[in-house]
Amino acid sequence: MTKRAPPAEWRDLQEAVAQVLADDGYTVHVEQRLTTARSSVTFDVFARKPVGGHDFSIAVECKQWRKNVPQAVVHAFRSQVDDLGADAGYIVSAAGFQSGAYEAAENTSIRLLIWEQFLTKFAPDGPPLAPGLKGSAQVVCGSINFVGGDGEVLPWASSVVTGGTVKRDQAGALAIFIKTESPMPGMQKANAQIGWEGFELTSTSDAISTDPNLPTVLRGQTEFTTPAGMQGPHPLTGAIMTFPVPIDCRLMIQAEGYLKGDTFTGTWSMAAHSSLLPRQAVPLRGSFWVRLLCAV
CATH class of the missing domain: 2.40.160 (Porin)
Structure with a gap:
């Protein structure tokens, strides 16, 4: 079951992100190697979900760092997401993001979220009450x-x-x-x-x-x-x-x-x-x- 408190370790953050997406109906893959237009890439979490007749896909990078995520990380991640052709990319950070990181994500398919913001988007009512149910x-x-x-x-x-x-x-x-x-x-x-x-x-x-x-x-x-x-x-x-x-x-x-x-x-x-x-x-x-x- 997903915990509301921020995960303490990187592996815990990765597993928690995967669980939230699975609870929201996504088919989730953790550290799966994927072929892109130019090479191959491994994301911390990759997930798919049918949305309006489209197989909506998202890639997620989990950053359990003590410092804010810099602009360079966003640029590199955006290139990987674009090469794969995913619909959206999320960087979930425990600490936050530098101002340049937000600028790099503007007008792109990349979203920068801290843990609580990620939960608000994908699990606003909290963890599922039981299998087959949501948080309410x-x-x-x-x-x-x-x-x-x-x-x-x-x-x-x-x-x-x-x-x-x-x-x-x-x-x-x-x-x-x-x-x-x-x-x-x-x-x-x-x-x-x-x-x-x-x-x-x-x-x-x-x-x-x-x-x-x-x-x-x-x-x-x-x-x-x-x-x-x-x-x-x-x-x-x-x-x-x-x-x-x-x-x-x-x-x-x-x-x-x-x-x-x-x-x-x-x-x-x-x-x-x-x-x-x-x-x-x-x-x-x-x-x-x-x-x-x-x-x-």
Whole structure:
């Protein structure tokens, strides 16, 4: 997985550049010798990607130097890129570039980037969340189903997933928002009264697991107050009742799942605390699935 921090060694920088391009859909070659119009050349990284019916190619030189890259390096690299006929060339520098280097790259196919600029261009959302995804994803659809002791689905507690997002928070950990609706009109009306839209969960992991034996764990907490006179389900029986006084509620949620194809699926558990039953947390257990789509 690609790290956001600048690589410390030249080889690490080369490998990180190759990984970023591979994650962006390029076919990547590291230190492959290529035949040019006049001779042959070996670039640190060479990559191809179909773009609009064209096989777009780029060459990359990685400079893990303590000093800024000079103009002469840009001139030499530009000649190699032109001889090969590549669409673009990138020099990725750990330290930066001399002013003459920028002048040499003007009006050419050569781009001069430090590591963070390279990431901004090719991986703006960070490393992929999982194979087949980018650094963020849209939640397209899904469901959350809770079951009772008899194994039957509890429709009053279950939800239809209508949208959402998966991304990383500022600390780099997974953060997922799942927008939901109740399949029961009465419950959906109650949700609208309290402003309920869905679940927000976070994880200490920075990626979605693809191993069912090592699921990604997400947790969240939601608090709300049901107003006096509102109708809603009794937390133990699910029977619709009219609350005589405002009821404070807190939901403690844990989801454990893995990615299978484009579907994130697993178990969903929730402990419901309320002022209606102040000494008793009502446990709910079930399963979930959400279909993910790469964010555009």
